[in-house]
Amino acid sequence: MCSRSGPSGRANVWPAGDTNAARTNFFGIVIRRRMPSNTVGGDISRRVLLGALAGTALLGSTRVQGRQNLDENAGKKQYQGDRANTGYIPEECPPTANVRKEWEIDPDELRTTDMAIITTANVTYGFDESVYVVGKHRGAILDVDPESGSVGARWRADDFDGELTTPAAWNGVLYVGAGENDAGFEGTHGVVYAVDLYDEGTVWRSGVGRGPAYVTASNDLYVGSKGALYALDAREGSGLWTDVPDDADAQVGYPAVAGETVVYATDAGGVYALGEGGNRQWSADVGGGGTHVSVDDGVVYAGSADAPSVRALDLSGGSVRWETAIAGPVTHPPAVAGGRVYTFVRENGEEDGAGVLTALDAATGDRLWEFRTTSVYIGPRPPLVSRDAVLVVGNPKPYDNLNNAVYVVDAASGDRRARIDLRQDPGTSAPVVLEDTLYVADNSVGIGYLSAHVGDTRCGDPPSPPDGGDGGDGGSGDRHSLMIGANGPVDYTLRVDGSLEPDTDGGNYTADPGDEPTREGGLWTVSDSTGPAPEDAGGFTYLGDRYIFDGSVEDLSLAPASGVDVALYLDERRATRDEVARVSSGRHSLMVGANGPVDYTLRVDGSLEPDTDGGDFSADSGDEPTREGGLWTVDDSTGPTPEDAGGFTYLGDRYILAGSVEDLSLASAGGADVALYLDERRVSRAELLRSR
Known part of the structure; x- marks a missing residue:
């Protein structure tokens, strides 16, 4: 006392x-x-x-x-x-x-x-x-x-x-x-x-x-x-x-x-x-x-x-x-x-x-x-x-x-x-x-x-503890997605104790050439569908479209299929629909993605254009990891070329991993912004290393 x-x-x-x-x-x-x-x-x-x-x-x-x-x-x-x-x-x-x-x-x-x-x-x-x-x-x-x-x-x-x-x-x-x-x-x-x-x-x-x-x-x-x-x-x-x-x-x-x-x-x-x-x-x-x-x-x-x-x-x-x-x-x-x-x-x-x-x-x-x-x-x-x-x-x-x-x-x-x-x-x-x-x-x-x-x-019994899985090669058995992107050249080395594989199916948010908006009631409007097919829905495969706009978002309506997670990214950060709808001025990037089919309509008072250059985070077929010192390791480069660096064009690689991230080293050129996404949420390098 x-x-x-x-x-x-x-x-x-x-x-x-x-x-x-x-x-x-x-x-x-x-x-x-x-x-x-x-x-x-x-x-x-x-x-x-x-x-x-x-x-x-x-x-x-x-x-x-x-x-x-x-x-x-x-x-x-x-x-x-x-x-x-x-x-x-x-x-x-x-x-x-x-x-x-x-x-x-x-x-x-x-x-x-x-x-x-x-x-x-x-x-x-x-x-x-x-x-x-x-x-x-x-x-x-x-x-x-x-x-x-x-x-x-x-x-x-x-x-x-x-x-x-x-x-x-x-x-x-x-x-x-x-x-x-x-x-x-x-x-x-x-x-x-x-x-x-x-x-x-x-x-x-x-x-x-x-x-x-x-x-x-x-x-x-x-x-x-x-x-x-x-x-x-x-x-x-x-x-x-x-x-x-x-x-x-x-x-x-x-x-x-x-x-x-x-x-x-x-x-x-x-x-x-x-x-x-x-x-x-x-x-x-x-x-x-x-x-x-x-x-x-x-x-x-x-x-x-x-x-x-x-x-x-x-x-x-x-x-x-x-x-x-x-x-x-x-x-x-x-x-x-x-x-x-x-x-x-x-x-x-x-x-x-x-x-x-x-x-x-x-x-x-x-x-x-x-x-x-x-x-x-x-x-x-x-x-x-x-x-x-x-x-x-x-x-x-x-x-x-x-x-x-x-x-x-x-x-x-x-x-x-x-x-x-x-x-x-x-x-x-x-x-x-x-x-x-x-x-x-x-x-x-x-x-x-x-x-x-x-x-x-309408309550049931308290849930049972989650399954831990056998962990594969020393991992926890719980799988995660990781995207490494940048708006300029970046070299990286990723080391994982567990399992690591390139994701060549998901992560592509580049707009299609046909995603051109039309002028309706004084607003630039695009209505489209995106995401993987129904038979591939609900997992780690996320696909979408990417736009560059200037002005205010007047409406963004989303109609996902049952159980589909919709991922919106405003200026490379995960955002809610309401956060996107609050944008009233300035030039921004917007990615609309999902892990299953989703229909959407976007209306902008200002300018709106599809981004057919940026937004591709799918891994290349050559991004295969190798086993070094008991860790799965991948060394690679990503991002746009130096002449296209520093703007709205973001490119990267995507991986599926289980276990712990032991190291991620990054070396960007010319002040490029590096964007890391763990399970579709942007994180810092320190957060990534702490979380895994």
Whole structure:
């Protein structure tokens, strides 16, 4: 525990009808069915509690009122589904058909209690199949009927200035961390509150660290704050032990608990495993920016934001099992279920970037599939795995449209099962599923909404772990495509431990001579079909057409055959249809490709011409690798000639590989731009080497 002492504070139960406002900016939602029999008060009917817990910060522990003995088997679900942060709830099934809004809390009703809600929410599952959606509001817990959404009892605390984090529930007590601001301290300091869910009273509060406090509840509490991990007695809030990371100024995120081992990560890139009494077992460096970890089946999964990737570490010793590059910064614990690891990120970390849900093989790190949303307005929120589905909140329209929707994606295949459109609001919580009902909180210009959605549920058994394959010549058995292209001459050497073969069938995006646009209604228009034949669809063979245009894209319509993946590239980077449609000026290249038949229509206000010179990434028949030092190796040159370098003409070679890329050396001439594509997504050389 922190040894400093600070000013005392008090919390109070807010009588019905009292409308005195308290300053705070956080709220939570608790959904619960029954109170365990060993808890005071007996059984109660299920209800929803929207809560913002607030009070004057303390450093050290203050006990406010008594509490019954805790049951270590009650209420283990919390942030990201459980105390290991896996984000997995195998017993729940989300609605996916005929979905309708069952109820929505009326903001006018909230105003009468002087409690407008502002949501910036994460999700946690808690006490006795409880659910919490955490965000911001004016220092109270509201009791909301789950059948109607009507507001009942409430709790409030005094004088709070700060922000609370996602709570954990344990045997009827809500434990929530905060980052509080106080004039007597420099910046933010951490506080943990224990609040009784039944009599709306504060059990205790305790000061921890110099930053926001992130709580995980087990037999004891483990709290990450700036500069340390704290272990607290769950009954009293007193300190048990403290672990300080190597960088004493680093922020510690939500700890993960697996058996007797506590694992935490910091924003400086450190991962630490602690045993009984806080004895450090090992530490590792995974790269900065990611502060939260998850643990499953003896493996620690840690994400990095600075060098976007997921790394799997052995729980017993910290050795690296694999590392895989991800499309954008990983800011949440990877979700783990059914032998798969899931992340949801903004592509390239850009504000208007697409939302990318990625599934990895938990055993090998191999990329299984990616699912994309047009953009992500808020978050991104962590994915939730519910039975055989993965839920994420994305924007079905370009970033500045403020739209939000819950996407339900098949956990095994990555196919979309449902899109549940929400309010056109700037903020939306992570999804919550309980008893076939989806709960979501939204924020609209300072006024919060909580809504419940019901419909038909069609869940199967949780998916089995993916097949690892025999790996061929030492590889993983998981095959990938790799394109090496450039807009000028480039020499390259590629070395693979596994298998490597030239792809002479796929990768040709050069336009056909007949792809000439026509003038229709003042717009240059081309309607055509591309992609491989139906009998060759669904695999690694991607074919397409390439255009150069200047001006604005007025329309791009796509009609792919069932199960076909359409790949669009704007200026040599993978793009969504909506990203292409947002182009309003300038000269650009566009490739329309697919791994099966697709019909498309492109309309441009400006100029549009087929590119019959660039876009050919098919390997030549002579690009055969040789075996050197146990590695499959290919040395070759690609790209246009020097006299055609530096413009829109990109040419290259394409390969299919399995195993690990041990080396890729590139030597370009005259400042040529080299474009690398792994599984149809552009990556850097460093990302390629990390991912394989």
